[in-house]
Amino acid sequence: MATGAAAWFPFARAAAIGWMPVASCPMPLAPRDNSKKQDELIMLNVSGRRFQTWRTTLDRYPDTLLGSSEKDFFYNEETKEYFFDRDPDVFRSILNFYRTGKLHYPRHECISSYDEELTFFGIIPEIIGDCCYEEYKDRKRESLERLQDDQEENKDAKLPNMNIRQTMWRAFEYPHTSTMALVFYYVTGFFIAVSVITNVIETVPCGATPHRKDMPCGERYTVAFFCMDTACVMIFTVEYLLRLFAAPSRYRFMRSVMSIIDVVAILPYYIGLVMTNNEDVSGAFVTLRVFRVFRIFKFSRHSQGLRILGYTLKSCASELGFLLFSLTMAIIIFATVMFYAEKGSSSTKFTSIPASFWYTIVTMTTLGYGDMVPKTIAGKIFGSICSLSGVLVIALPVPVIVSNFSRIYHQNQRADKRRAQKKTRLTRIRIAKSGSANAFLQSKRNGLLNELLELTGTRELEQRLIRSTSVLESQHHHLLRCLEKTTAHEFVDEHVFEQNCLESTLQSYPSHSSSLSSQDSDTFCCCGRRSGTRNPLPHSRDSVAPVSPLGPLQELSALHIQSSQLSLHPSSRSNLNLRAEDSIRINCKGGRVTTAIISLPSPPSLREGHHHHHGPPQRRATPSIQTTTSSTPTSIIKVSAL
Amino acid sequence: MKSRSQEQSLSDSRELDRSHDPLTGSVIDEGELFTVSYRPEGLDRLVQQTNFSKKELQILYRGFKNECPNGVVNEETFKSIYSQFFPQGDSSTYAHFLFDAFDSQNNGAVNFEDFVISLSIILRGSTADKLAWAFNLYDINKDGCITREEMTDIVTSIYDMMGKYTYPCINDSDAKEHVDNFFRKMDQNKDGVVTIDEFLESCQKDENIIQSMMMFDNVI
Numbered sequence: 001m002a003t004g005a006a007a008w009f010p011f012a013r014a015a016a017i018g019w020m021p022v023a024s025c026p027m028p029l030a031p032r033d034n035s036k037k038q039d040e041l042i043m044l045n046v047s048g049r050r051f052q053t054w055r056t057t058l059d060r061y062p063d064t065l066l067g068s069s070e071k072d073f074f075y076n077e078e079t080k081e082y083f084f085d086r087d088p089d090v091f092r093s094i095l096n097f098y099r100t101g102k103l104h105y106p107r108h109e110c111i112s113s114y115d116e117e118l119t120f121f122g123i124i125p126e127i128i129g130d131c132c133y134e135e136y137k138d139r140k141r142e143s144l145e146r147l148q149d150d151q152e153e154n155k156d157a158k159l160p161n162m163n164i165r166q167t168m169w170r171a172f173e174y175p176h177t178s179t180m181a182l183v184f185y186y187v188t189g190f191f192i193a194v195s196v197i198t199n200v201i202e203t204v205p206c207g208a209t210p211h212r213k214d215m216p217c218g219e220r221y222t223v224a225f226f227c228m229d230t231a232c233v234m235i236f237t238v239e240y241l242l243r244l245f246a247a248p249s250r251y252r253f254m255r256s257v258m259s260i261i262d263v264v265a266i267l268p269y270y271i272g273l274v275m276t277n278n279e280d281v282s283g284a285f286v287t288l289r290v291f292r293v294f295r296i297f298k299f300s301r302h303s304q305g306l307r308i309l310g311y312t313l314k315s316c317a318s319e320l321g322f323l324l325f326s327l328t329m330a331i332i333i334f335a336t337v338m339f340y341a342e343k344g345s346s347s348t349k350f351t352s353i354p355a356s357f358w359y360t361i362v363t364m365t366t367l368g369y370g371d372m373v374p375k376t377i378a379g380k381i382f383g384s385i386c387s388l389s390g391v392l393v394i395a396l397p398v399p400v401i402v403s404n405f406s407r408i409y410h411q412n413q414r415a416d417k418r419r420a421q422k423k424t425r426l427t428r429i430r431i432a433k434s435g436s437a438n439a440f441l442q443s444k445r446n447g448l449l450n451e452l453l454e455l456t457g458t459r460e461l462e463q464r465l466i467r468s469t470s471v472l473e474s475q476h477h478h479l480l481r482c483l484e485k486t487t488a489h490e491f492v493d494e495h496v497f498e499q500n501c502l503e504s505t506l507q508s509y510p511s512h513s514s515s516l517s518s519q520d521s522d523t524f525c526c527c528g529r530r531s532g533t534r535n536p537l538p539h540s541r542d543s544v545a546p547v548s549p550l551g552p553l554q555e556l557s558a559l560h561i562q563s564s565q566l567s568l569h570p571s572s573r574s575n576l577n578l579r580a581e582d583s584i585r586i587n588c589k590g591g592r593v594t595t596a597i598i599s600l601p602s603p604p605s606l607r608e609g610h611h612h613h614h615g616p617p618q619r620r621a622t623p624s625i626q627t628t629t630s631s632t633p634t635s636i637i638k639v640s641a642l
Numbered sequence: 643m644k645s646r647s648q649e650q651s652l653s654d655s656r657e658l659d660r661s662h663d664p665l666t667g668s669v670i671d672e673g674e675l676f677t678v679s680y681r682p683e684g685l686d687r688l689v690q691q692t693n694f695s696k697k698e699l700q701i702l703y704r705g706f707k708n709e710c711p712n713g714v715v716n717e718e719t720f721k722s723i724y725s726q727f728f729p730q731g732d733s734s735t736y737a738h739f740l741f742d743a744f745d746s747q748n749n750g751a752v753n754f755e756d757f758v759i760s761l762s763i764i765l766r767g768s769t770a771d772k773l774a775w776a777f778n779l780y781d782i783n784k785d786g787c788i789t790r791e792e793m794t795d796i797v798t799s800i801y802d803m804m805g806k807y808t809y810p811c812i813n814d815s816d817a818k819e820h821v822d823n824f825f826r827k828m829d830q831n832k833d834g835v836v837t838i839d840e841f842l843e844s845c846q847k848d849e850n851i852i853q854s855m856m857m858f859d860n861v862i
């Protein structure tokens with residue numbers, strides 16, 4: 001039931017009284033409507049703009065948000081209104097739908113935002129009224145095409161495991177993906193051009209020599225041209241065979257237009273090779289040479305414009321067909337008329353109707369060579385009619401073809417533009433993303449440093465380090481830390497990760513102490529984390545947690561934080577705010593476990609003791625901050641920033 | 643007072659855009675026939691004339707005006723509204739009869755007053771009134787008696803509303819049987835027509851009919 005018909009439902013029920021006297025069976029009981037509310041006004045507050053409507057208006061469509069009990073979720077008790085945090089402009093259309101039963105699409109709205117609102121309020125877009133439906137569909141199709149184009153470009157992304165065939169095919173189809181492909185692309189283009197030019201020059205008369213008459217270059221330098229031809233054909237053959245090999249579906253490839261062009265381009269040569277100078281077939285052989293000109297079509301792989309043109313012609317097939325048909329009709333008509341008009345005159349060139357075809361075509365296309373002209377008056381009259389109509393007949397289908405071409409061309413331009421913009425867009429997005437990731441890492445460091453600084457009592461740096469983070473940010477960071485804790489891994493950024501991997505492959509591990517081996521062995525992959533390291537870490541006044549062998553997993557996070565604090569240079573304390581590059585290096589296989597020892601530039605006696613006890617290799621950092629809180633050798637002290 | 647030339651040019655322009663028919667001299671408006679909008683007399687008068695309360699009339703009018711902004715329902719709109727409630731079958735014939743029953747002034751349009759007066763009878767009237775209204779509905783030519791043909795038409799139109807997919811299948815004899823039953827029940831003097839008195843008498847004797855007449859009383 002749609003439209004305001006719901007308002008007329010009581011009438012329909014009442015009208016059923018007409019059936020009662022005629023009824024053959026007793027009627028069923030009517031359903032009880034116990035909730036007999038009086039119709040009341042409902043207040044809808046959409047982002048501050050207030051809309052009011054009757055409850056029954058909304059009840060007309062019970063399978064939408066506003067018509068069902070779903071809106072109770074948005075009820076605000078204090079203000080006694082339904083509050084929706086959505087776009088009020090689009091809401092206008094939606095509310096009008098309830099009122100009038102027709103959903104209109106406001107043309108100035110973005111199609112995707114409109115769709116979102118419709119989905120939110122549970123209205124299917126199919127019920128958009130006829131007045132706006134076409135526009136809606138057009139816009140929707142456009143946006144879908146755009147999305148599709150974007151997705152297609154994502155396919156350009158490198159697939160991890162491609163065998164030779166797939167790599168080759170990708171190189172052939174998308175030459176911009178690799179340098180090799182680009183080289184191949186240009187080489188083939190060059191040879192196509194060379195081949196075409198030689199074909200052309202072959203026929204140019206080369207200049208007469210005293211003992212020979214003027215002959216075309218092709219016959220003068222037969223050998224040279226033959227070598228050139230052979231070279232080109234060999235390249236083309238090799239290219240064709242490579243493509244055939246790399247094609248994912250060979251059968252489909254062989255049927256495609258481009259491959260047919262390739263074959264037609266190289267076949268004449270081979271046929272010429274195979275056939276000897278047999279007089280009978282040499283005529284046919286000469287004809288075959290004509291096909292060499294098809295090599296120029298191979299350029300369509302290199303030129304997008306050519307492809308667009310071809311595609312346009314294909315898509316305008318019906319218009320072209322119509323053009324051809326109407327032209328043929330007109331030609332036949334006018335040729336007949338001209339023939340009979342000129343029949344009377346003597347020595348006329350219009351010897352037959354087919355002979356008149358030539359005149360008609362030349363006249364209709366306004367060429368007017370002048371080799372055939374009508375001489376009789378009737379002939380001249382009909383000739384002029386013929387030329388006038390020719391202009392019309394040709395001019396009619398052409399705009400359709402042109403508009404098709406323009407549309408396809410612009411679509412292509414748009415795709416190219418988008419591809420170019422995409423790079424910058426992606427970089428910007430990546431920067432933003434890494435910004436947030438870095439923020440997290442930064443905050444971790446800051447948090448740790450804050451704690452450290454607290455215990456050392458140096459407040460000056462603290463001021464610098466305290467960053468005002470919003471509540472949302474801090475909650476987000478907390479969430480990320482929970483994730484880290486769960487998986488016992490940590491977030492690092494790209495550079496560090498790569499560096500780690502690089503280092504792990506380069507470095508040997510001479511300083512692995514025995515204690516290390518006694519601890520849990522490397523149980524993780526390159527990206528995992530070494531477990532079981534312990535570190536004597538200076539700890540704040542807070543609790544000292546004794547660490548079990550499994551505990552180190554947790555510790556490691558602390559560990560990493562620590563190491564990020566390390567300044568690898570003998571520099572001042574101010575270097576504590578390290579860049580991300582100097583941070584975590586543990587993530588690689590067999591990566592060295594670095595202790596984060598933050599010790600004050602005081603005699604590191606305490607540290608030594610710790611080291612000795614839990615002997616993983618350390619990376620000394622001087623100066624480092626060491627707490628003065630002592631820790632017994634047995635207890636593991638860690639500074640947990642998490 | 644238009645001068646001749648002005649009149650001439652006016653009619654010329656009307657001829658050019660073909661809105662003026664020189665034969666009949668009438669202005670053919672390509673829009674709706676009923677461009678005049680109709681307003682009901684007044685809420686209070688309607689409250690007096692019908693058995694509805696003010697609030698009920700307000701609700702009714704809002705629905706009515708929503709569907710027909712110009713204040714009158716013509717038969718096409720009537721049929722389209724009614725057909726929305728019976729999507730399976732063809733309700734246009736029955737809607738036509740209903741329209742005739744509602745259209746008390748027989749001018750091809752149902753305005754709000756007609757609408758609400760009929761509804762008042764159906765929903766708030768006495769049983770006798772309701773039966774009289776039903777009789778009026780069945781009496782297609784409004785001559786005071788229901789003939790067999792009229793009844794057959796009515797019954798066929800009701801069966802048409804059922805549509806094709808019914809169980810058991812509707813065949814042509816069903817309607818005829820139905821009409822025969824009806825006449826057997828109602829036509830007491832067996833003269834082939836049912837008058838209003840016969841109708842009222844027979845219906846009031848039938849408990850089922852009386853019961854069902856009261857079923858839709860609280861629809862509004």
